[in-house]
Amino acid sequence: MSAVLDVKDLQVSFHTRNGVVRAVDKVSLKVEAGQTVGIVGESGSGKSVTCYSLLGLIPSPPGKIEGGSAMFGGMDLLKLPEKELQKVRGSRISMIFQDPMTSLNPFLKIGTQLVEPLRLHKGMDKAAAWKQGIEALKEVGIPEAATRMDQYPHEFSGGMRQRVMIAMALITRPELLIADEPTTALDVTIQQQVLDLIKDLQKRLGIAVVFITHDLAVVHEVCDVVNVMYAGRLVESAPAAELFAHPRHAYTRALMRSIPALQKKGEPLYTIPGLPPDLSHLPAGCSFRPRQTPDRQLLCLRDQRPPLVEVSPGHWAQACPGCVEGGILS
Amino acid sequence: MLRFTLNRLAQSIAVVFLVFTITFFMIRLTDGDPFASPKAMPPDVRKVLVERYGLDKPLPVQYFTTMGSYLKGDLLPSMSYQGMWNTKIIKDAFPISLIIGVAALGVALALGLPAGIIAAVKKNTWLDFGPMSLALIGICLPTFVMGPLLIMLFGLKWRLLNVAGWFEKTDWILPAVTMGLIYGAYIARMTRGGMLEVLNQDYIRTARAKGVPGWKVVMGHALRGGLLPVVAFLGPALAGITTGSFIIEKIFNLPGLGQHFVSSVFNRDYSLILALVVLYAAVLVVVNFLTDILIAWLNPKVRLS
Numbered sequence: 001m002s003a004v005l006d007v008k009d010l011q012v013s014f015h016t017r018n019g020v021v022r023a024v025d026k027v028s029l030k031v032e033a034g035q036t037v038g039i040v041g042e043s044g045s046g047k048s049v050t051c052y053s054l055l056g057l058i059p060s061p062p063g064k065i066e067g068g069s070a071m072f073g074g075m076d077l078l079k080l081p082e083k084e085l086q087k088v089r090g091s092r093i094s095m096i097f098q099d100p101m102t103s104l105n106p107f108l109k110i111g112t113q114l115v116e117p118l119r120l121h122k123g124m125d126k127a128a129a130w131k132q133g134i135e136a137l138k139e140v141g142i143p144e145a146a147t148r149m150d151q152y153p154h155e156f157s158g159g160m161r162q163r164v165m166i167a168m169a170l171i172t173r174p175e176l177l178i179a180d181e182p183t184t185a186l187d188v189t190i191q192q193q194v195l196d197l198i199k200d201l202q203k204r205l206g207i208a209v210v211f212i213t214h215d216l217a218v219v220h221e222v223c224d225v226v227n228v229m230y231a232g233r234l235v236e237s238a239p240a241a242e243l244f245a246h247p248r249h250a251y252t253r254a255l256m257r258s259i260p261a262l263q264k265k266g267e268p269l270y271t272i273p274g275l276p277p278d279l280s281h282l283p284a285g286c287s288f289r290p291r292q293t294p295d296r297q298l299l300c301l302r303d304q305r306p307p308l309v310e311v312s313p314g315h316w317a318q319a320c321p322g323c324v325e326g327g328i329l330s
Numbered sequence: 331m332l333r334f335t336l337n338r339l340a341q342s343i344a345v346v347f348l349v350f351t352i353t354f355f356m357i358r359l360t361d362g363d364p365f366a367s368p369k370a371m372p373p374d375v376r377k378v379l380v381e382r383y384g385l386d387k388p389l390p391v392q393y394f395t396t397m398g399s400y401l402k403g404d405l406l407p408s409m410s411y412q413g414m415w416n417t418k419i420i421k422d423a424f425p426i427s428l429i430i431g432v433a434a435l436g437v438a439l440a441l442g443l444p445a446g447i448i449a450a451v452k453k454n455t456w457l458d459f460g461p462m463s464l465a466l467i468g469i470c471l472p473t474f475v476m477g478p479l480l481i482m483l484f485g486l487k488w489r490l491l492n493v494a495g496w497f498e499k500t501d502w503i504l505p506a507v508t509m510g511l512i513y514g515a516y517i518a519r520m521t522r523g524g525m526l527e528v529l530n531q532d533y534i535r536t537a538r539a540k541g542v543p544g545w546k547v548v549m550g551h552a553l554r555g556g557l558l559p560v561v562a563f564l565g566p567a568l569a570g571i572t573t574g575s576f577i578i579e580k581i582f583n584l585p586g587l588g589q590h591f592v593s594s595v596f597n598r599d600y601s602l603i604l605a606l607v608v609l610y611a612a613v614l615v616v617v618n619f620l621t622d623i624l625i626a627w628l629n630p631k632v633r634l635s
């Protein structure tokens with residue numbers, strides 16, 4: 001299998017009035033063809049910025065890509081001029097976003113927005129594109145597709161809008177889909193439908209997916225490989241089955257404990273104590289140390305960033321003695 | 331759409347009627363009357379005048395006869411310009427104000443819209459600071475400074491245009507530019523604000539994620555929403571700008587409508603005041619109606635409700 005996307009040591013920071021926010025710090029991840037790769041972490045851990053920076057979508061200034069590479073189809077996305085990136089965006093790599101209520105243009109017809117990628121990237125005329133747009137709406141399970149094309153976003157429910165977003169993202173048959181918390185803003189019942197739709201289309205079209213979420217239960221359901229992010233860095237990365245069977249990093253384990261479905265009934269819901277650190281004033285050593293139990297804290301690295309090491313084949317974890325369970329081999 | 335139109339039409343008529351009624355009674359509450367000139371008027375002359383204009387009749391009678399005339403399209407004779415009909419006064423003066431007002435608005439839009447859009451897109455660069463500083467100056471500079479300044483340059487220094495008056499085909503230019511620069515400054519700032527707000531929306535990020543080129547994002551995805559505040563401002567502004575500005579008319583010595591607004595009040599010219607206020611209300615109502623249609627066209631959410 002060849003990698004569709006190969007990100008190495010991506011570094012992104014925001015130069016703000018309150019100092020330099022290191023939003024993404026040396027993140028590497030690989031997406032193989034047809035795979036669904038998850039990025040999990042609490043809000044503010046740098047998941048969105050990781051993906052936006054690949055497509056040149058972070059506001060700059062204040063955002064700045066400080067280093068790294070992102071190979072896609074023989075090109076380094078991070079070095080591509082804006083004009084070339086435009087040809088990739090919405091054509092070979094598509095994105096869907098968290099909030100379907102605000103992600104569609106309220107002033108334009110659904111159809112107009114939906115077929116825009118076809119008109120832009122495939123040079124299709126309006127009639128042909130419109131026809132394909134109707135098919136695309138049918139594909140994502142929107143009834144009365146032809147009439148719906150002429151309507152405006154406010155005439156759609158949240159779930160329906162997210163379906164439109166999915167149709168719009170996939171209409172050019174991209175090689176990679178980046179889904180940034182696509183179900184977070186939806187009702188629980190709708191969440192499952194949208195998840196199923198993404199899974200189903202992903203299988204049918206054979207596309208690779210980067211799936212961002214803060215919900216490990218969702219990851220468990222859709223992802224082949226999971227990357228756990230904390231404070232702008234990867235703390236653990238492993239195939240999904242392996243990660244759920246043998247979570248090694250304290251943060252991953254804490255996240256798992258906070259999934260309601262995996263807990264015994266009647267037990268109070270676990271929440272991770274404390275807050276993620278301020279990304280503009282990161283502690284020198286292990287960034288999870290302040291949230292560890294006191295005895296664990298003593299073991300955490302204080303002077304240097306714990307490196308990411310392969311704790312078992314294909315399973316990487318940040319090698320902080322206070323955080324890694326089961327010791328660091330190899 | 332038809333129901334919307336009919337609804338608005340009924341509303342408009344009601345507004346104009348209300349304005350008519352309120353104005354009619356309000357002006358009669360002020361001190362003095364049309365014939366209380368500084369020089370004492372012989373009592374018999376005064377009596378003749380009062381009778382001729384029907385001011386001796388009971389107020390309700392005056393009110394209904396006036397309304398009757400208005401409904402027939404007769405705006406009655408002026409009480410201060412002897413022998414002049416209000417309709418004639420308006421017919422002479424309104425077109426001048428209208429030409430200058432529309433031209434001024436054209437200038438304002440031609441300057442303000444591009445400046446505001448560019449400033450928003452190029453936020454915090456000199457393409458933002460430059461035009462916006464100029465706009466701030468434009469807003470702070472009163473008409474009676476901007477007007478004479480332009481007169482000095484174009485009229486006296488370069489001798490391209492008349493300094494004042496309404497004689498030649500080009501005489502609208504200086505007053506229109508004077509007003510246009512100032513309104514343009516407002517429009518530029520409003521456009522910038524509107525565009526900035528829209529450019530921060532999620533759907534703009536969606537457009538960029540689809541690979542829409544930068545200028546197409548601005549024109550195709552951001553402009554409609556960004557212009558809404560400007561359009562909402564345009565309605566009332568247009569009514570004000572086309573019914574004449576007293577200051578502009580004084581600076582450029584124009585026989586426009588604005589002067590009559592002021593002089594009719596000083597003269598307690600009951601009938602002319604009423605005619606002008608009703609005209610202003612009618613213009614405002616028409617322009618607001620057009621604005622609403624424009625907003626509905628721009629914004630599908632409004633269109634449906």
Ligand SMILES: Nc1ncnc2c1ncn2[C@@H]1O[C@H](COP(=O)(O)OP(=O)(O)O)[C@@H](O)[C@H]1O
Pocket residue numbers: 014016021023041042043044045046047048049050059062063279
């Ligand atoms: N435009 C911005 N300016 C400054 N800081 C930003 C900006 N966008 C994101 N950040 C910072 O980057 C960090 C990561 O954000 P994000 O990737 O959105 O987190 P999430 O994991 O919730 O998607 C946040 O802590 C935030 O402070």
Ligand SMILES: [Mg+2]
Pocket residue numbers: 044047048049180181
């Ligand atoms: Mg996010």
